[in-house]
Amino acid sequence: MTSSAKVQALVALLVASLAAQAVALPLSSKRQSISALSQSEIATFTPYTHYASAGYCKPAATLAWNCGANCQANPSFVPVASGGDSVVTQFWFVGYDPTLGEVIVSHQGTDPDEILPLLEDADIILEALDPSLFPGVSSSVHVHSGFAGSQSRSASEVLAAVQTALSKFGASKITVTGHSLGAAIGLIDSVFLHLQFPKAAIKFVGYGLPRVGNQEFANYVDSLPISVSHINNKEDLVPILPGRFLGFHHTSGEIHIQDSGAWLSCPGQDNTSDECIVGDVPNIFEGDTSFHDGPYNGVEIGC
Secondary structure, three states: OOHHHHHHHHHHHHHHHHHHHHOOOOOHHHHOOOEEOOHHHHHOOHHHHHHHHHOOOOHHHHHHOOOOHHHHOOOOOEEEEEEOOOOOOOOEEEEEEOOOOEEEEEEOOOOOOOHHHHHHHHOOOEEEOOOOOOOOOOOOOEEEHHHHHHHHHHHHHHHHHHHHHHHHHOOOEEEEEEEOHHHHHHHHHHHHHHHHOOOOEEEEEEEOOOOOEOHHHHHHHHHOOEEEEEEEEOOOOHHHOOOHHHOOEOOOOEEEEOOOOOEEEEOOOOOOOOOOHHHHOOOHHHOOHHHOOOOEOOEOOOO
8 A cells, every 4th residue: 555545544534533423422421420530549550551651662672671661660570471573463562560460461552653553543444353262252243453453463472471471470360551553452352361361350451542343342341341441641633533433432441631630530432521532522623643642640652
């Protein structure tokens, strides 16, 4: 695909998101209570923010855990495995945090210097989850094909590393994190790991998460015993894409950072209150990608 075609594909996606605003959607989530997180609650996310940020670092650095400030922020972390090439397969790493008592899985997000991740971000085809990776999941549960492809390329290696970490450290908790494309991969990975380790406590913490799948996917994730938090920053454009009229929907678990710096918990799926991302960024012209990398409680995403 030429550079011109890539740009046209992205523009088409953005224009489609604007058209989505004309679709009438249920407003029940607006009637639920939006609540502010305390400073101590906000601080509990900071270790995961650094893990998501470290996902952008090269595998050699995360395997040695010498990736600079992000590694130094979680000094007790014990790496188990890392991989990816940032071209065909996004970087990823798995290890154990003894302070949190959790196995950590992190996926690299969208790097503007790499072509394939950008193409995947512009690919808006919905497809069923691969039954070989997601046995028993209804064929009506669809996800963005680019995100599904990215997750599948590292799935077997991530699974083996998580199994090793669980056994080696006697752990029973798994947290998956990532930013942007890494968050999308991570959300799908959370479902995958739940199916593989149904007795483990699974948590997902994503930053700048785009919409990943259809309504059935959002409902399916919400029905699972997975703790989901997806944090978006101010008027970041990415979380309102792909557009809802294209069939994409967010899961529950939104936390929206206000211009004031307050973190608000927005109940329901795609909460349309102007205190949440869908209401705060009603169309692409009111979004700004400069907010995409943060800061998230003082942490800018990136290696």
